Amino acid sequence: MTAPQQERSKATRLRLVEAAVDCLAEKGWSGTTVAIVARAAGVSRGAAQHHFPTREDLIAGALEFATETQLIENRARAAALPEHGLTRVEAVVNMLVDIYVGPYFRAALQVWVAASADPSLHARVQPLEARLGRTIHHVAVELLRADERKPGVRETIQGTLDMARGFGLATVLGDDSARRRPIVRQWARVLAGVLGEQ
C-alpha cells in the first residue's frame, strides 16, 4: 500500500509550511508564532510541535518550501516567454522583478532580516539563499541568451538582479509598481544594449 500515514504526515507538514509562508508574508516575523501558524493550518499546536520540534525548524522548513516553489514557478514562467528582441529582454527583466516582489520573497525577506541577528538561523538560511541566488542568475543568463565571456555582461546581469532585490525591498514599504514600470523599461533598453553591443 501507499503508506497512507506517511501520506497524511506529508500533507500535514505541507499545510504547516504553507501556512507559515503566508503568515510570514502578511504578519511578519514577530507575528508568526507557532500557535497562529498551527491554527491557520488547521492543526493543533502539539501536532506542529511534533513535526517541527522547534520554531526555528518550522521557519526553516517554510523558507525551504518557499525557495523550492519559487524555483518551480520560474521554470513554468520561463517556458511561456515571448519571442526575441527587446520585448523579450523586457519580459525577462519583468519576470525577474516579479520574483522579488511576490509573496514568497516577502516571506523570505522576513526570515533573512531576522536571521542576520540569529547565528543559528543564519547557518540554516544562508545556504538556501546562496543556492537560490545562483539558480536565478543562471536562469537569467539562459533566458537572456547572454554570452558571459563578453566583458561587463555578467556584472550587468548581477546588477539587474540586485536592482530587482531593491524593488522587492521597496515593496514592503508600500506598492511601488507605478514607480517601477518606467525604470524597468529603461533598464531593459540599457541591458539589451550591453548584451548586444560590439
Added chain:
Amino acid sequence: MTAPQQERSKATRLRLVEAAVDCLAEKGWSGTTVAIVARAAGVSRGAAQHHFPTREDLIAGALEFATETQLIENRARAAALPEHGLTRVEAVVNMLVDIYVGPYFRAALQVWVAASADPSLHARVQPLEARLGRTIHHVAVELLRADERKPGVRETIQGTLDMARGFGLATVLGDDSARRRPIVRQWARVLAGVLGEQ
C-alpha cells in the same frame, strides 16, 4: 541661562536613540528591547520610559535619528568628491552604495521590514523613508550633474538607487563587498554612457 536640565534631557535622549540604532543594527528587531537599549545607553529602564513612553516611540526616534545622521553624512562625503569624468561617476555610485550597506541602513532595514506588518509603526516610518528616498535621489542627480530632461536619465538613476538598496539587502546575509566591486565598476560605466549620450 542655557537651561542645563534641558541640556541633560537632550543628551539622555540622544544616548538612547544612538544605543537603539546600534542595537537594531547588530541585534535586530527582536533583540532590541527597551531594557537592553537602556543598559547600553547607561540609563535605567524607567528613564527610557520617561523619554519614550512606548517602545514604538523609541524605535521611531531611533529611525528618525538614523535618517538625519545619514543625510548629514552624505553632505560631508559629497563635498569631498573627486574631479570629473568616469572616476567621478564611479565614486558617486560607490558613495550611494555605501549608504545602503552601512550600519544606519541596517538598522533602518530592521524597522522597515518590521513595519510592513505593523500598521501603526508603518504610519510613522513611511514618511521618513519617502523623504530619505527623495533626498538621496536629489543628491544623486546633483552629484552626477545629470540632466533629468534627457529620456532615460531619471529612470537609470532610480534604478541605480534600487540596485544599491539590493546590495544593502544582500549585505545582511553576509559580506558582499568582493562580489560588489566589479558590479559597481561596470554599472558606473553604463551609467556614464546613459548620462553622456544624447
Added chain:
DNA sequence: AGATAAAATCAAGCGCGCATGCTGGTTTTG
C-alpha cells in the same frame, strides 16, 4: 492470518522566562 506489541500522529495543558507598561518614590535643577 490474527493478535498484540511498538511506533507514529495528533490534542491539550502546564510552567518558565521575558518584555512591556505602569506606579510610586528619589534626586537634581531652577
Added chain:
DNA sequence: CAAAACCAGCATGCGCGCTTGATTTTATCT
C-alpha cells in the same frame, strides 16, 4: 519649594518548549 528628570519594583500578557494522554497505523510473534 516646585518641577522636571531619573530610578526600582510590580503586574499582566504571551510565546515557547515540555509532558501527558488518546487514537491510528505499522511491525512482529505465534
